[in-house]
Amino acid sequence: xxxLADLYxxxxxxxxxxxxxxxxxxTANRVAHGDNPSCGDQCSVYLRLDGDRIGDIxxxxxxxxxxxxxxxxxxTQLKGKTAAEAExxxxxxxxxxxxxxxxxxxxxxxxxxxxxxxxxxxxxATLGWHAAxxxxxxxxxxxxxxxxxx
Amino acid sequence: MPDWNNVRADFPILHQxxxxxxxxxxxxxxxxxxxxxxxxALVHYYERDNSNVHRGLHTLxxxxxxxxxxxxxxxxKFINAADSAEVIFTRGxxxxxxxxxxxxxxxxxxxxxxVLTTEFEHHSNLIPWQQAAKAAGATLKFVPLLGADGEGGxxxxxxxxxLTPQVKLFAFTHISNTLGTINPVTELCRRARAVxxxxxxxAAQSVGxxxxxxxxxxxxxxxxxxxxxxxxxxxxxxxxxxxxxxxLAPDETGGGIVVSVTYxxxxxxxxxxxxxxxxxxxxxxxxxxxxCDYLDALGRDKIAAHDxxxxxxxxxxxxxxxxxxxxxxxxxxxxSGLVSFAFTGVHAHDVVTFADEDGIALxxxxxxxxxxxxxxxxxxxxxASFYLYNTVEEIDRLVASLQRILKFFGx
Numbered sequence: 001x002x003x004l005a006d007l008y009x010x011x012x013x014x015x016x017x018x019x020x021x022x023x024x025x026x027t028a029n030r031v032a033h034g035d036n037p038s039c040g041d042q043c044s045v046y047l048r049l050d051g052d053r054i055g056d057i058x059x060x061x062x063x064x065x066x067x068x069x070x071x072x073x074x075x076t077q078l079k080g081k082t083a084a085e086a087e088x089x090x091x092x093x094x095x096x097x098x099x100x101x102x103x104x105x106x107x108x109x110x111x112x113x114x115x116x117x118x119x120x121x122x123x124x125a126t127l128g129w130h131a132a133x134x135x136x137x138x139x140x141x142x143x144x145x146x147x148x149x150x
Numbered sequence: 151m152p153d154w155n156n157v158r159a160d161f162p163i164l165h166q167x168x169x170x171x172x173x174x175x176x177x178x179x180x181x182x183x184x185x186x187x188x189x190x191a192l193v194h195y196y197e198r199d200n201s202n203v204h205r206g207l208h209t210l211x212x213x214x215x216x217x218x219x220x221x222x223x224x225x226x227k228f229i230n231a232a233d234s235a236e237v238i239f240t241r242g243x244x245x246x247x248x249x250x251x252x253x254x255x256x257x258x259x260x261x262x263x264x265v266l267t268t269e270f271e272h273h274s275n276l277i278p279w280q281q282a283a284k285a286a287g288a289t290l291k292f293v294p295l296l297g298a299d300g301e302g303g304x305x306x307x308x309x310x311x312x313l314t315p316q317v318k319l320f321a322f323t324h325i326s327n328t329l330g331t332i333n334p335v336t337e338l339c340r341r342a343r344a345v346x347x348x349x350x351x352x353a354a355q356s357v358g359x360x361x362x363x364x365x366x367x368x369x370x371x372x373x374x375x376x377x378x379x380x381x382x383x384x385x386x387x388x389x390x391x392x393x394x395x396x397x398l399a400p401d402e403t404g405g406g407i408v409v410s411v412t413y414x415x416x417x418x419x420x421x422x423x424x425x426x427x428x429x430x431x432x433x434x435x436x437x438x439x440x441x442c443d444y445l446d447a448l449g450r451d452k453i454a455a456h457d458x459x460x461x462x463x464x465x466x467x468x469x470x471x472x473x474x475x476x477x478x479x480x481x482x483x484x485x486s487g488l489v490s491f492a493f494t495g496v497h498a499h500d501v502v503t504f505a506d507e508d509g510i511a512l513x514x515x516x517x518x519x520x521x522x523x524x525x526x527x528x529x530x531x532x533x534a535s536f537y538l539y540n541t542v543e544e545i546d547r548l549v550a551s552l553q554r555i556l557k558f559f560g561x
Contacts, residue, residue, distance in 0.1 A: 041530075
């Protein structure tokens, strides 16, 4: 049960029950869609870029608690960031979910460290991030978990 | 009746702990476990008889050939085919259906023709027909599924309008891997025959679970896999009526299928060799024959009754869980030994991860049935699928695990 408790941290359960920034963003000027064909999880990310910064961001879709909570938490972290900052943060997030090591000073995304013990779920945790990065790049192609390594 | 606890002793894999709990294997719709008898048959073949078939004149080759052709005869008997030559060994259901779709489709489908299938086929009995219809300029049509939860089964009234003389082929599943629905295959074949349509049955979920007789059903083609019926992976069967097979060109060509070859051309052996280019899966066929022996020694009618007992208990207990939506036939109605369900607010993947922590193997996802999921307004379900070695106690463990999950994710 300890691995499972690590996987489903309170912060993750909270974001799953009460997702932040969920729904279409009427002012969005970028959108990208991600899907995980192995399980049918879907996530769309809507961005409003103000200059080179993310002025506003939202997501919608359907999937497991891990994918939905991750996308929800991601939107709270990316608001106000530049594309370069977003990519750097994703790098840190990916390290956390693949190694299980979360630096102490890191924000709530450290709650996803427990994912590393469930390799099959890493794709769930990164789905929303991939869609967000595609949206930032202006890449309308659907991000799919089958073409990236995590 | 067999002593079902003795049956469990036949399956070495079942006697292990997963995450500290005794394994409860409820993913039989994906693949079944293998009895000692099947494993021993594979070991015996590789340790004693391994050789190439149909080509050698030495002792081992003759032994391997006898065992391989013996396996074909055994499988023919298992489905009551009139002739062993009607049994083609393939990699599995998918390859079997693709073989018909390409060989038969290429020879017979023309623009304006209709290929008919149903709204709840596994992708392996959908995409090959999409491809065949596109290649020929034919149209693909679907017999609707009735009910908001798919509980009504095939719309047999709609079949009257859909089964026109333009329908050249009707492909349908025997048992839905997602809904548990059992199709009235004999009636479907009779009605297809009346308009001259060729029938193809996906029997992947049925052949190892109940008696099956291709002549009584009256189908033209029938496909299944060994691994879902206690046999090895990588071996499957395409049954085809001899009269149809003899007129069909091979889909895959190469060694072992030819009578005479020149630099420019080749002529084909009759079925089944015509459709088995290259060195076949000899060990797999032998293992499959051992699985046929195993299942028939227990009695497939008794296995069907056991599946039925389990699924009735499961339907009753699962129906009582809060927020559950079960798709397919309603409780009490006829269904095969599997149940697919979704919970409000808890995703199938979270259910499967939690159940695994309790040592229970389930399947979560779209079950290779994306269009059906979309039609039912779902993205995924959790599926528990039963077989001869499962017990009522295991269903109790499943229900207890699901209760724990609901409590964890509850408000």
